[in-house]
Amino acid sequence: MHEAKDQRSGIDCFAEESIRAESQRSLEEAIHGAFLRFRTGRPRPIHIEIPTDLLEEESAGAPEAAWNAGIPSPDSAAITAVAAAIRTAERPLILVGGGSANYGDILSSLVDLTGIPVVTTVQGKGTVSERHPRSVGALAGGSSGFQSLQRADFVLAFGTELKNAGLGADVRVARFDIDAGQLHKNHRSDFPVLGDVGLSAAALLAELANSPPTMSATWLREVLRDGKSTRAGAQEVWAVLHDAVTNAARGTSEKPVILTGDSSQISWLGTVQSAVLERPRSFLTTDGYATLGYGLPAAIGAKLARPEASVVSLLGDGALMFSVQELVTAAEQRLALPIVVFDNGGYAEIEQNMRDAGVAPFAVALTPPKYAALATALNCRFSATETPAGLEKAVREALTADRPTLIRIAAEDFNAPVWRH
Numbered sequence: 001m002h003e004a005k006d007q008r009s010g011i012d013c014f015a016e017e018s019i020r021a022e023s024q025r026s027l028e029e030a031i032h033g034a035f036l037r038f039r040t041g042r043p044r045p046i047h048i049e050i051p052t053d054l055l056e057e058e059s060a061g062a063p064e065a066a067w068n069a070g071i072p073s074p075d076s077a078a079i080t081a082v083a084a085a086i087r088t089a090e091r092p093l094i095l096v097g098g099g100s101a102n103y104g105d106i107l108s109s110l111v112d113l114t115g116i117p118v119v120t121t122v123q124g125k126g127t128v129s130e131r132h133p134r135s136v137g138a139l140a141g142g143s144s145g146f147q148s149l150q151r152a153d154f155v156l157a158f159g160t161e162l163k164n165a166g167l168g169a170d171v172r173v174a175r176f177d178i179d180a181g182q183l184h185k186n187h188r189s190d191f192p193v194l195g196d197v198g199l200s201a202a203a204l205l206a207e208l209a210n211s212p213p214t215m216s217a218t219w220l221r222e223v224l225r226d227g228k229s230t231r232a233g234a235q236e237v238w239a240v241l242h243d244a245v246t247n248a249a250r251g252t253s254e255k256p257v258i259l260t261g262d263s264s265q266i267s268w269l270g271t272v273q274s275a276v277l278e279r280p281r282s283f284l285t286t287d288g289y290a291t292l293g294y295g296l297p298a299a300i301g302a303k304l305a306r307p308e309a310s311v312v313s314l315l316g317d318g319a320l321m322f323s324v325q326e327l328v329t330a331a332e333q334r335l336a337l338p339i340v341v342f343d344n345g346g347y348a349e350i351e352q353n354m355r356d357a358g359v360a361p362f363a364v365a366l367t368p369p370k371y372a373a374l375a376t377a378l379n380c381r382f383s384a385t386e387t388p389a390g391l392e393k394a395v396r397e398a399l400t401a402d403r404p405t406l407i408r409i410a411a412e413d414f415n416a417p418v419w420r421h
Contacts, residue, residue: 008049016044024057040071042099042179072178074195074203082156082174082191083207089154089172091219092116098123098287099159099177101280103198107158108132110205115215117223119146121160122287126277134220136227138272138283148226159197162186176200231273237419238270241409242314244388245340246275248395249310256309258302261285262295264316265349266342271314293322296339300326303335310399317343318366324374330404331379337405338398340391343368344411371408381405386413 004010012018016037021027027050034046086092094116100107104127111118117134120127125138139146149155150168157165158176163186167173174191175183183192193200249257259275259282261267267285277283284302286294299313320341330337351364375382381401383394391409398405413419 008047011047014045015047018047018049020049021051021054024054024059027054028059042177042182071196071199072194074176074193074200076203078191078193079200079203079207082193082204085154085172085174085191086114086116086156086208087211087213089213090216091148091152092154092156092213092215093148093152093223094118095149095155095157095160095162095165096120096124096127097158097160097162099182100124100127100197100201101159103158103201104128104280106198106201106205110201111135113205113208113212115213115220116156117148117220119149119223119227122272122283122285124160124280125272126282127280129278130276131278136223137276139227139230146226146230148223151222157189158201237414238266238274240388240419241266241391242270242275244392245312245314245395246277248392249312249399251310251396251399256306257282258299258306258309258311259283260295260298260302260311260313260315262315262319263290263292264295264319264342265344266314266316267295268349270342291322292319295319296323296326296330299337299339300330300333300335303330303337304333312338312340312395312399314340314342316348317341317345317368318347321366321369324378327375327378327380327404327406334403336399336401336403338395338407339404340395340407340409341371342409342411343371348411371406375406379403383407385409386416387418 008018008020019030021030027048030048034048037046094107094111096107096118098121101124108128111128111132111134115134117136118128118132119136120138122138128135130137136146146166149166152168152171154172154174155167156174156176161182165187167187172190173187174193175189176193176195176197177183178194178196180194183189183194245259246257249255256279257277259271261271261283263286271283271285275283284298295313295315299311302309303311320339327339345368346365351361354361354364371384372382380403381398383398383405385391385394385407391407394405394407398407
């Protein structure tokens with residue numbers, strides 16, 4: 001670490017910026033500037049390298065000017081143009097990404113007023129309640145398998161990179177983003193709207209309030225049908241599993257529910273498409289770098305930040321092994337945390353990719369640990385379940401326990417009829 005040739009260049013490849021502070025003043029400006037950007041721009045990681053001799057110097061604190069910058073508002077002409085396009089569209093669709101997580105209420109109001117159906121990316125899941133009658137929910141892998149995005153004639157994209165969206169060639173796109181660099185990324189925008197997503201949605205709502213568009217009931221039925229068809233490829237057992245988990249997590253008090261996932265089949269095929277979530281940031285997963293080992297540490301962080309919430313981690317056995325030692329951390333903090341492990345004996349998704357490519361599978365089968373002994377050794381509780389009722393009971397008990405609970409579900413048990421509606 002201490003002999004790395006150029007740490008900043010390496011970090012600069014994936015952080016928004018890497019800054020080296022050469023003086024107390026530059027250090028203060030870097031730190032205050034980073035938090036200002038978090039508040040008024042697109043929140044991205046900022047790396048600040050601090051020479052050790054500066055750590056002993058005293059700071060005068062944040063200058064008042066550091067917080068004077070306002071949140072950027074959209075151009076009124078751009079909003080008027082989008083509103084006009086909505087009124088002439090025959091097959092419009094709203095696509096909500098992770099950059100919209102703070103604005104679920106205003107986006108829900110926009111859906112109500114316009115009648116336009118809404119679909120979200122993985123990171124946008126739950127921003128508009130997935131119980132809303134015009135919500136298709138979230139679709140894994142961007143939304144490339146969702147036929148309505150290819151048939152839509154106008155898409156309103158709020159706070160999303162539009163990666164792997166699978167938009168039709170002739171579709172017109174309005175993009176709303178606080179970052180100018182995102183307005184044409186991955187797909188060129190016909191109506192780029194630069195500004196805070198919430199302020200943009202509010203301005204659009206006001207523009208349409210006196211003469212809201214009339215939406216085709218036929219188009220809505222097609223969109224909802226396409227969503228159902230897209231999910232038909234997901235195993236029915238995932239829906240049963242997630243019903244059991246969310247029923248236990250909500251309980252009778254309607255507590256906030258936060259699910260965490262990993263780069264696992266149970267996340268991509270299961271939680272994304274099968275869990276019905278009603279709030280933003282209710283599903284934390286690694287959608288960008290898709291790293292294994294994210295789910296358990298994310299659950300610990302979520303529970304510490306939101307102790308009143310019912311936090312449940314659902315991940316595969318391979319993903320758990322990447323950060324299994326964090327069970328010690330959760331136990332030390334005495335967190336009532338259920339960790340549901342779907343044990344299919346290895347990296348099943350990678351194995352399937354190998355088979356699809358005509359490659360003989362290798363290095364994808366794992367020798368499973370003795371989960372009960374593992375949990376005991378790391379000061380956790382353990383439960384094994386074979387049925388949805390057993391899973392619901394285990395999760396409910398784990399949410400009131402005095403330490404984490406490792407809950408194992410074996411893949412072979414999913415063949416039983418009890419795992420189907």
